[in-house]
Amino acid sequence: MGPAPDFNSQGFFQGERLKKKKKIDRLFREGDRKMFFPVLMYHLVYPPEEIPYHQILISVPKKHFKSSVVRNKIRRRIREAYRKHKALLYNNYDGFPFLLGYLYISKTVSTYSGIEKSVVSSIRYLIKQNNLTNEVAKR
Numbered sequence: 001m002g003p004a005p006d007f008n009s010q011g012f013f014q015g016e017r018l019k020k021k022k023k024i025d026r027l028f029r030e031g032d033r034k035m036f037f038p039v040l041m042y043h044l045v046y047p048p049e050e051i052p053y054h055q056i057l058i059s060v061p062k063k064h065f066k067s068s069v070v071r072n073k074i075r076r077r078i079r080e081a082y083r084k085h086k087a088l089l090y091n092n093y094d095g096f097p098f099l100l101g102y103l104y105i106s107k108t109v110s111t112y113s114g115i116e117k118s119v120v121s122s123i124r125y126l127i128k129q130n131n132l133t134n135e136v137a138k139r
Contacts, residue, residue, distance in 0.1 A: 010083055011083070012083040016053065016055055017055065017057075018100070018101070023046075023051075023055070023099055024057060026044065026099075027042050027043075027044050028101070031044035031099065032044070036118040036119070036122045036125070037105070037118065038105060038106030038110045038114065039102045039103065039115070039118045039119065040102070040103045041100065041101065041102055041122045042099075042100070042103070043100050043101070044098055044099045045095065045097075046096060046098055048097055051099070052097065054086075054090075054097050054100060055097075055098075055099050055100065056082060056099075056100045056101070057099070057100070057101040058078045058079055058101075058104075059101065059103045059104070060103075060104040061103075064106075064107045065109075070109060074109060074110075074115075077110075077116075078102050078115055080112070081112070081115050081118075081119035081120070082102070082119050084116075085116075085120050085123055088120075088124070088127070089123050089126065089127065092127045092130075093126065093127055093130050094130070095130045098126075100126075102119070102122075
């Protein structure tokens, strides 16, 4: 699973990458999805016994971007935006860990700032959903 991430650092650790086929299939089958253009976010709460921290998957379709250089550029932009702002998630989210999948759905290459706004919005959405769930659970 790799080394445990330091939640105060801005690194992107090996253990934070979602790679297991069973988990990926379950994320897309059972996970909730929400659009934050140009990305579509899938998320699924997972038992903490199986994964101790959030895991992320980033996908850019070959159908829209034939060149691997362009696909990797988009993937790097999404990963960088998540890496820089994941501290928001770890510091404000007190629920179970989750699986997170970002699918790039735009047919054009977006700027880093556009992608960053989408990723930050998705993180804030997850925090808000967690707070609403905790409010209901406390009642």
